[in-house]
Amino acid sequence: MTTGERQDKRWWLRWLLVAAAAALPLAVAVPFVYMQAGLLARHDARGAAEVVMRQADAIFAEADRLAAEMAPQAGKSCAEADSTLHDAAFQPYFRAIVLVRHRVLYCSSITDAFTLPLAQLLPDSAVPPGRSFHFVPGTPMVPDRPAVMAVRLDAAGDGVIVTVDGRYLRDLLDAVGGSGRYRIGIESLDGRQGLAGRRAGVPPPGASSVQEVVSTIYPFRVRSLADAALLAEYRKRLAGSYAPFVVLLALLLGYLCHHFLKYRFSLVAAIRRGMRRGEFEVHYQPVIDLRDGSCAGAEALMRWFRPGLGAVRPDLFFAVAESSGLAIPLTRHLFKLVGRDLRRCPMGPLFRVGLNITASHLVELSIVDDVARLRKVVGSGAADFVLEITEREPLPPIEQVYRNMGVLSASGVKLAIDDFGTGHSSLAYLERFPVDYLKIDRGFVAAIGTDAVNASVLEMIIGLAARLGVELTAEGVETHGQRDYLAAQGVHYAQGFLYARPMPIEALRAWVDELRGGPMPAEP
Numbered sequence: 213m214t215t216g217e218r219q220d221k222r223w224w225l226r227w228l229l230v231a232a233a234a235a236l237p238l239a240v241a242v243p244f245v246y247m248q249a250g251l252l253a254r255h256d257a258r259g260a261a262e263v264v265m266r267q268a269d270a271i272f273a274e275a276d277r278l279a280a281e282m283a284p285q286a287g288k289s290c291a292e293a294d295s296t297l298h299d300a301a302f303q304p305y306f307r308a309i310v311l312v313r314h315r316v317l318y319c320s321s322i323t324d325a326f327t328l329p330l331a332q333l334l335p336d337s338a339v340p341p342g343r344s345f346h347f348v349p350g351t352p353m354v355p356d357r358p359a360v361m362a363v364r365l366d367a368a369g370d371g372v373i374v375t376v377d378g379r380y381l382r383d384l385l386d387a388v389g390g391s392g393r394y395r396i397g398i399e400s401l402d403g404r405q406g407l408a409g410r411r412a413g414v415p416p417p418g419a420s421s422v423q424e425v426v427s428t429i430y431p432f433r434v435r436s437l438a439d440a441a442l443l444a445e446y447r448k449r450l451a452g453s454y455a456p457f458v459v460l461l462a463l464l465l466g467y468l469c470h471h472f473l474k475y476r477f478s479l480v481a482a483i484r485r486g487m488r489r490g491e492f493e494v495h496y497q498p499v500i501d502l503r504d505g506s507c508a509g510a511e512a513l514m515r516w517f518r519p520g521l522g523a524v525r526p527d528l529f530f531a532v533a534e535s536s537g538l539a540i541p542l543t544r545h546l547f548k549l550v551g552r553d554l555r556r557c558p559m560g561p562l563f564r565v566g567l568n569i570t571a572s573h574l575v576e577l578s579i580v581d582d583v584a585r586l587r588k589v590v591g592s593g594a595a596d597f598v599l600e601i602t603e604r605e606p607l608p609p610i611e612q613v614y615r616n617m618g619v620l621s622a623s624g625v626k627l628a629i630d631d632f633g634t635g636h637s638s639l640a641y642l643e644r645f646p647v648d649y650l651k652i653d654r655g656f657v658a659a660i661g662t663d664a665v666n667a668s669v670l671e672m673i674i675g676l677a678a679r680l681g682v683e684l685t686a687e688g689v690e691t692h693g694q695r696d697y698l699a700a701q702g703v704h705y706a707q708g709f710l711y712a713r714p715m716p717i718e719a720l721r722a723w724v725d726e727l728r729g730g731p732m733p734a735e736p
């Protein structure tokens with residue numbers, strides 16, 4: 213860590229930002245892993261439900277087929293139907309085939325003749341004439357083993373019941389449920405009867421993670437729910453496969469952030485050092501009175517020459533200064549340098565020197581003292597001052613700002629809005645704050661002679677200033693055509709490369725003297 217950085221009280225902020233950047237991939241990865249694990253688990257649970265449904269459909273179809281095949285036996289005596297029933301029941305899945313007469317069970321492939329009202333097995337209301345399918349917890353012969361029944365009854369209550377052993381389905385549910393990976397079950401469409409694996413019941417409906425598959429042929433549905441253990445397994449697996457990328461990304465982001473901040477923080481430290489070591493200078497760009505071609509003043513523009521690195525662009529170092537709380541110290545440094553320049557090279561009491569200040573400075577009571585100190589340093593006859601407020605930062609309409617503006621105006625300092633028209637609050641500024649000048653941004657000046665929208669905005673700004681009685685300075689005037697247009701429109705002042713580039717104070721002094729004694733420079 214350099215001395216400058218150590219001096220920077222906000223080093224902890226830098227490390228906090230580095231940590232935040234490094235933590236970012238983790239912050240994104242964790243919810244992503246959770247989401248993806250949920251999706252995979254749901255997808256698997258649905259797949260499991262579909263497998264069960266296909267198998268159940270096949271068993272139901274087989275039972276239905278057998279019931280249709282045995283239906284002609286209904287009404288026959290048990291002795292007559294006995295051998296057919298026995299033969300038919302010797303097929304996979306089936307437990308028994310029972311004949312029904314007038315809604316009474318009277319002959320079974322297992323027990324031969326017996327009597328049991330159908331209502332004792334299934335409620336009457338659940339067994340309409342025609343085909344129906346039922347899940348039962350047990351049958352009279354095997355009361356503790358669930359079964360599925362395919363029933364065929366005619367209107368008189370004669371028919372056949374084919375009983376499928378519930379174990380097949382239960383085994384299937386257990387096998388697909390994969391040692392507790394899913395809670396899976398099958399139930400009738402009315403939800404009254406159902407069959408689940410041995411470990412848990414049919415998952416309840418409603419929850420978004422519960423997958424439901426409805427048979428398109430038979431009146432049942434399968435519901436499945438991925439177990440928490442399966443979710444945890446997926447999370448672990450995904451986390452394991454993403455971990456190397458997340459760690460790499462975290463390192464990369466942390467490194468990049470560290471580098472960027474190091475550059476920024478070292479730039480902040482370098483600005484401070486530069487002020488101490490006298491690396492800053494001020495150059496002045498003349499402002500011309502378009503009415504008579506005289507030099508009405510100049511804009512003071514900071515220049516930073518870093519030893520070994522050369523000139524640093526002011527928009528770059530001012531952006532860093534503004535975002536790191538250095539704008540006011542840097543502006544004070546500007547005032548100091550301008551004071552020193554004007555003491556060395558007084559420009560005259562009517563010569564207006566424009567000083568760029570930030571909104572954050574105008575909010576501070578100290579601006580009044582800072583300007584007063586500058587004026588005291590240069591003395592009354594060296595120059596006059598215009599404070600140029602940019603729209604880069606919003607200027608809050610608070611009491612302190614009005615008070616500062618009032619005190620500064622009363623002391624003879626002029627106020628200008630810089631780069632007028634580029635911010636989003638230009639008109640609001642005009643309404644709220646008493647200013648003497650508007651500086652038209654060079655983007656609008658460049659549009660002169662074109663049919664770009666900016667050309668119309670320029671006309672509007674000129675009209676507005678005329679109505680409000682505010683003087684205008686056009687920035688970035690580069691051609692005679694722009695100058696002539698602006699002069700014809702009644703714009704009062706202009707600055708730009710047409711007249712001169714920013715220059716040191718001695719060069720300005722010489723430039724002004726030459727202008728006063730001779731003609732305007734020709735177009736470059």
Ligand SMILES: Nc1nc2c(ncn2[C@@H]2O[C@H](COP(=O)(O)O[C@H]3[C@@H](O)[C@H](n4cnc5c(=O)[nH]c(N)nc54)O[C@@H]3COP(=O)(O)O)[C@@H](O)[C@H]2O)c(=O)[nH]1
Pocket residue numbers: 497511512513514515525526527530546568569570630631654687688689690707708709710714
């Ligand atoms: N708060 C402060 N801001 C400052 C200070 N010094 C400079 N700045 C801001 O930095 C930005 C870039 O400034 P700079 O590189 O100095 O450029 C100025 C002129 O050189 C340039 N200019 C002038 N005439 C022309 C022209 O005809 N064509 C053209 N392409 N460029 C021209 O414009 C810049 C002046 O702009 P403005 O301030 O809007 O009048 C700039 O935003 C400065 O404000 C400082 O001390 N304090």
